[in-house]
Amino acid sequence: MSLQWDLFCRVVDNFGDVGVCWRLAHDLAARGEKLRLWIDDPSALQWMAPHPRPASIEIRHWDAPAAGLAPPDVVIEAFGCELPKAFVAQMAVQARPPLWLNLEYLSAESYVERSHGLSSPQFSGPGRGLTKRFFYPGFTSRTGGLLREPDLLKSQAEFDAAAWLSSHGVHRRAGQTVVSLFTYANMALPALLSELAQADVLLLVCAGKVQDQMTRMTLPADLNWLALPFLSQPNFDRLLWACDLNFVRGEDSFVRAQWAGKPFVWHIYPQDDLAHAPKLEAFMARWLADADATLANHYRTLWRQWNGLQPWATPSLNLPELLRLGPAHAQAWRAHLAEQDDLTSQLIHLARKTS
């Protein structure tokens, strides 16, 4: 019997809030659940999630009235977005209060395992009190896991990279390395582009800020690059599968690069107080724990430079070494992650247990 889920998403900036929420809603719907996705700015869904969309996902504007709707079994507050007060008041007077989960940002830091599953009583005015539970995605069995749709690995196994690239106007020459670039504005971008221009590389630049930055730069004459349009989320995933090396950012593309099983470089969401630095180091500590020492040192230097934590010392990319040692490590990491229960399965299990 399917449950009714209300998923609240407030678009802070960039595309990660809506990216994660859409992917979660789609995965829940694909498993037979009923979704209402409440969102304040659905504009990115036009390219990220083109029609046809699953009929069991109803997209509602954040301020749309909630009165008279079928009461939810589960309410997910994504990234602490603060539910509308009228909605909380309605939850409090429901005959059976819904399971209220706060879906937290992804981190490899140790506090995640300690915090995952904790509850916090919420004063909600008339009616009974409500309890909010904290649900932390993560990389270990003591966390909520990662979004991984059931057919992901099968789809990858059946994927024809050359056909997909060609269908998107990308024609790689034999022996050419294809690199994707999805990043925030980055001081190290000129240095990276200069190194890529000296290699036999075709650079596929994702739509958004980095394309704007590149159009304002003097680019290396030998740089072979292509500006991509905004891709649907499934096609964005396939871009990462088709490339030999992926530069990703934020949270969702960071996870999808790990599922792609290819070498990747992460531009973490930068924070003014440098709080992103320990988050970056915590992930590298887990991700490189079993890596070849040469590769681990290479990645640590490259990632710190790409994230502005140390100056870029050319050559930093050292593509031949990265492509020699990186693929086996990336595939081993993906296999390790695939052993843990995925996030959506854990959510459904929790919801059924408490509904």
Ligand SMILES: Cc1cn([C@H]2C[C@H](O)[C@@H](COP(=O)(O)OP(=O)(O)O[C@H]3O[C@@H](C)[C@H](O)[C@@H](O)[C@H]3O)O2)c(=O)[nH]c1=O
């Ligand atoms: C460029 C591109 C992205 N995408 C999708 C992939 C992802 O779902 C989404 C991008 O999200 P991210 O990779 O997380 O990067 P982001 O930087 O866009 O989002 C960020 O938003 C901040 C508010 C959060 O604090 C960050 O953690 C992060 O999520 O956009 C496409 O579907 N097609 C595209 O062409």
